[in-house]
Amino acid sequence: MTYAVKAEASSNISPQEFTQRVLSWYHQHGRKDLPWQKNITPYRVWISEIMLQQTQVATVIPYFAKFMKRFPSLKSLAEAPVDDVLSHWSGLGYYARARNLHKCAQTVVSEFAGRFPKSVDELETLPGIGRSTAGAIATISMGLSAPILDGNVKRVLARHFAVEGWPGKTAVHNALWDIAEAHTPDSDCNHYTQAMMDLGATLCTRTKPDCKRCPLVSTCIAEKQNRQLEFPGKKPKVDKPVKQSVFLIIQSKNGNLLLEQRPPQGIWGGLWSFLEQPLNTPINADLSPEEWLDLAHPQLQSINLKIDSVEIWPGFRHTFSHYHLDIYPLLITLESPPNTINEKQQQWLAPAEALELGLAAPVTKLLKRLSNHSGNLNLF
Numbered sequence: 001m002t003y004a005v006k007a008e009a010s011s012n013i014s015p016q017e018f019t020q021r022v023l024s025w026y027h028q029h030g031r032k033d034l035p036w037q038k039n040i041t042p043y044r045v046w047i048s049e050i051m052l053q054q055t056q057v058a059t060v061i062p063y064f065a066k067f068m069k070r071f072p073s074l075k076s077l078a079e080a081p082v083d084d085v086l087s088h089w090s091g092l093g094y095y096a097r098a099r100n101l102h103k104c105a106q107t108v109v110s111e112f113a114g115r116f117p118k119s120v121d122e123l124e125t126l127p128g129i130g131r132s133t134a135g136a137i138a139t140i141s142m143g144l145s146a147p148i149l150d151g152n153v154k155r156v157l158a159r160h161f162a163v164e165g166w167p168g169k170t171a172v173h174n175a176l177w178d179i180a181e182a183h184t185p186d187s188d189c190n191h192y193t194q195a196m197m198d199l200g201a202t203l204c205t206r207t208k209p210d211c212k213r214c215p216l217v218s219t220c221i222a223e224k225q226n227r228q229l230e231f232p233g234k235k236p237k238v239d240k241p242v243k244q245s246v247f248l249i250i251q252s253k254n255g256n257l258l259l260e261q262r263p264p265q266g267i268w269g270g271l272w273s274f275l276e277q278p279l280n281t282p283i284n285a286d287l288s289p290e291e292w293l294d295l296a297h298p299q300l301q302s303i304n305l306k307i308d309s310v311e312i313w314p315g316f317r318h319t320f321s322h323y324h325l326d327i328y329p330l331l332i333t334l335e336s337p338p339n340t341i342n343e344k345q346q347q348w349l350a351p352a353e354a355l356e357l358g359l360a361a362p363v364t365k366l367l368k369r370l371s372n373h374s375g376n377l378n379l380f
């Protein structure tokens with residue numbers, strides 16, 4: 001067999017033998033008691049697959065349990081307010097996944113009478129479901145035969161067949177899909193899918209592949225060449241840009257905090273956060289915090305904040321996939337609440353109540369910092 005992208009001769013193994021070895025290994029060693037492997041339904045498999053994207057199994061397990069308790073069916077998810085879905089996702093990151101889950105549930109209810117369609121092509125039309133997730137739902141919960149190519153499977157195939165290059169490149173991506181397709185069995189595909197995921201997650205791991213125990217070791221090209229860690233190829237390095245932002249932790253005398261819901265699009269879409277301002281005026285020791293605030297955020301005067309004190313807290317960096325955000329938190333304690341508040345998008349909440357909302361990750365961090373705050377962090 002030849003592939004579009006390769007540097008070495010293809011591994012000397014037929015697709016049937018490859019599948020057979022993977023399946024025998026799975027029946028002996030695969031994981032069979034993960035929460036989503038019980039009471040298998042398309043709904044449960046779909047939720048687990050979306051949670052497992054970019055997230056480890058151990059992290060997902062408690063989230064999955066909590067999510068299933070609150071949204072036991074597709075209908076309950078479709079009918080829930082999106083805020084509720086986001087708050088059950090809080091901490092898992094990549095929040096577009098949670099918004100898409102909600103949208104997808106509503107689409108399945110409105111366009112497919114509440115049942116997931118039984119073909120990969122139709123599954124792929126749903127919000128947030130790509131080809132690999134569609135394949136996993138179709139094989140694991142519907143007994144169909146379809147290839148998958150999640151991060152774990154990509155790693156196993158790239159190493160075993162020595163597929164050079166970064167899988168983000170179309171040619172490499174297509175070559176891996178071709179291999180995945182060629183090795184997908186017509187029957188027992190649910191176990192094969194699970195087996196490939198397990199192989200990648202438990203033996204062919206990112207940094208320490210346990211090749212001695214791998215059922216594919218005798219034909220694995222990367223192992224033969226001792227180049228396991230070179231596959232899959234790394235993304236070419238580009239320096240991420242750095243943005244800077246001030247988080248205004250506005251606190252009233254009784255300890256309540258002003259939180260604002262972010263617009264649905266963009267980073268942390270739909271989550272609750274402190275008021276955020278771009279850092280236009282450098283923070284420096286020549287200015288008192290009040291002078292700095294006046295200069296940097298004159299718009300705050302328009303909501304008539306009666307400020308009792310201002311503290312500048314140590315900044316920290318939050319990294320997204322495409323840029324770094326340097327966050328400068330500012331604790332502003334008020335004498336009295338402002339005259340106006342946009343009640344649709346802003347609310348005053350006690351810190352414990354705030355923790356119940358779907359929060360941007362740095363906000364959770366700052367709320368924890370606030371609970372340990374000694375009142376003596378003024379850096380001026």
Ligand code: SF4
Pocket residue numbers: 156159160203204205209210211212214215216217220221222223228
């Ligand atoms: S032999 Fe090693 S590198 Fe090759 S597929 Fe198995 S675990 Fe991965």
